[in-house]
Amino acid sequence: MTEEYRARFARVAMRSAPTPMAVLEHGEGARVWDVDGAEYLDFLAGIAVNALGHAHPVVVDAIAAQAARVMHVSNYFTSPPAVAFAETLVRLTGAGEAGRVYPANSGAEAIEAAVKLARRTGRPRILAFESGFHGRTMGALALTGKAALREPFEPMLPGVEHIPTDLAALEAAMGPDVAAVILEPIKGEAGVVPLPAGFLAAARRLTREHGALLIVDEIQTGAGRTGEWFAFQHAGELEPGDLPDAIVLAKGIGGGVPVGALVTTGAASELFTLGQHGSTFGGNPLATAVAVAVLGEIERAGLVQNAARRGEQLQQGIRDLASPLVTEVRGRGLLIGVELDRPVAGHVVAAALERGLIINAASGTTVRLAPPLIIGDADIERFLTLFSASLEAAA
Numbered sequence: 001m002t003e004e005y006r007a008r009f010a011r012v013a014m015r016s017a018p019t020p021m022a023v024l025e026h027g028e029g030a031r032v033w034d035v036d037g038a039e040y041l042d043f044l045a046g047i048a049v050n051a052l053g054h055a056h057p058v059v060v061d062a063i064a065a066q067a068a069r070v071m072h073v074s075n076y077f078t079s080p081p082a083v084a085f086a087e088t089l090v091r092l093t094g095a096g097e098a099g100r101v102y103p104a105n106s107g108a109e110a111i112e113a114a115v116k117l118a119r120r121t122g123r124p125r126i127l128a129f130e131s132g133f134h135g136r137t138m139g140a141l142a143l144t145g146k147a148a149l150r151e152p153f154e155p156m157l158p159g160v161e162h163i164p165t166d167l168a169a170l171e172a173a174m175g176p177d178v179a180a181v182i183l184e185p186i187k188g189e190a191g192v193v194p195l196p197a198g199f200l201a202a203a204r205r206l207t208r209e210h211g212a213l214l215i216v217d218e219i220q221t222g223a224g225r226t227g228e229w230f231a232f233q234h235a236g237e238l239e240p241g242d243l244p245d246a247i248v249l250a251k252g253i254g255g256g257v258p259v260g261a262l263v264t265t266g267a268a269s270e271l272f273t274l275g276q277h278g279s280t281f282g283g284n285p286l287a288t289a290v291a292v293a294v295l296g297e298i299e300r301a302g303l304v305q306n307a308a309r310r311g312e313q314l315q316q317g318i319r320d321l322a323s324p325l326v327t328e329v330r331g332r333g334l335l336i337g338v339e340l341d342r343p344v345a346g347h348v349v350a351a352a353l354e355r356g357l358i359i360n361a362a363s364g365t366t367v368r369l370a371p372p373l374i375i376g377d378a379d380i381e382r383f384l385t386l387f388s389a390s391l392e393a394a395a
C-alpha cells in the first residue's frame with residue numbers, strides 16, 4: 001500500500017513536497033502505524049506538535065464534543081472556548097493584567113501578526129538572527145535566517161536584517177529605528193541550538209533601552225516541551241519579573257489541531273487598534289476548545305515536569321550509549337539535538353525508520369528528537385535500543 005500511496009502522492013502533491021517517509025494511518029500514544037501495518041515509535045510527534053501523542057482521549061473527546069456544539073462562528077462573534085483559550089494563554093505565559101491574545105491558525109500566521117505588531121511601532125527595522133526559523137509565509141520567511149529558503153521568493157519584506165547570534169552584533173545593530181528583535185529561545189530547525197548564556201536577558205535589556213519590542217518565537221519550544229511552560233521562563237533566562245513584549249505560539253498548544261497565537265504583554269497589548277488584524281478561522285471554537293483541553297491535560301497530568309525529567313533521562317541514556325558518532329547531546333526537556341561527528345544524520349534517520357523509529361535530521365549532522373510529552377520508561381528504553389542500532393548502522 002505504501003508504494004501505491006507514494007505514487008499517487010507524487011502525481012498530485014505540489015513539487016515543493018518531499019517524498020513521504022511513510023504513509024501513516026493511525027496512532028496511539030507514542031506509537032503510530034503505516035498503511036501496511038508497520039509500527040513506529042514516534043519520537044518526532046509531528047515536529048513537536050502532538051504533545052499528548054496520537055489519539056489521546058482528551059483530544060478525541062474535545063473534538064467530538066465541540067463539533068457537536070458549534071465549530072465556527074466568524075469573528076463577528078466569540079465562543080466560550082475562544083475566551084478560555086485566550087485566558088489560559090495569558091495565565092500560562094504570565095502575561096499579566098495587560099496580557100492580550102490574537103488567535104491564529106498556524107505558526108506562520110501568528111508570526112505574521114507579530115510582524116504587523118512590530119510595524120505598528122512606526123519604526124522600520126526588524127532584527128532577526130542568522131539560521132533562525134519563523135515560517136514560510138512572506139512575512140515569516142523574511143524573518144527566517146536561511147538565505148536558501150528566502151532567495152527564490154525575493155524581494156522580501158523590507159526592513160528585516162539577520163544578524164549573528166552574539167551580543168556585540170545585537171548591540172551594534174540596535175538603534176532608535178528598530179521596531180523589534182525576534183528570536184527563538186532554542187533554534188529548533190537549525191538543530192536545537194540554544195541561545196548563548198545570558199543572551200535573552202541582554203536582548204531584553206537592549207530592546208527596552210532602545211524602545212524596541214522583544215518578540216520570542218516559542219512555536220517549537222512552548223507548551224511545556226522544554227520542561228517549563230515556555231522556554232523564556234527557565235531560571236536565568238530573563239530577570240525575575242521580566243517578560244517579552246510578545247510571545248508567538250503554535251505547534252504543541254493544539255496537540256495536533258492547527259492553531260497558533262500571538263500573546264502580548266504591557267504596552268505592546270495596545271499597539272493594534274480596532275480592525276487592524278483578523279482572520280476567518282482564528283479563534284475558531286473547535287481549534288480553541290482542543291487547545292484548552294490539551295493545555296489542561298498537560299497541566300493536570302504534570303507533563304511539563306515529565307518533559308523536564310524525561311528529557312534528562314533521555315539525554316543521559318543517549319550519552320550512555322557511548323556511540324563514537326555522537327559528539328554532543330543538547331537541548332532542554334523533550335527538545336533534543338544529537339550532534340554527530342560527520343554528516344550522516346539522514347542515514348541515521350533512515351536506519352531508524354527501517355527499525356520502526358521516527359526521528360528527524362534537523363541538519364546534516366544533527367538528529368532532532370521531539371517525542372510527545374507523555375513518554376515513560378518503556379518508550380525511552382525502546383527508543384534507546386532502536387537509536388543505538390540506528391547509529392551503528394549509519395557509522
Ligand SMILES: *Cc1c(COP(=O)(O)O)cnc(C)c1O
Pocket residue numbers: 106107108109111133134135136184188189217218219220250251
Ligand atoms: C514550526 C515553526 C514556525 C512555523 O510554524 P508553522 O505552523 O509551520 O507555520 C515558526 N517558528 C518556529 C520556531 C517553528 O518551529
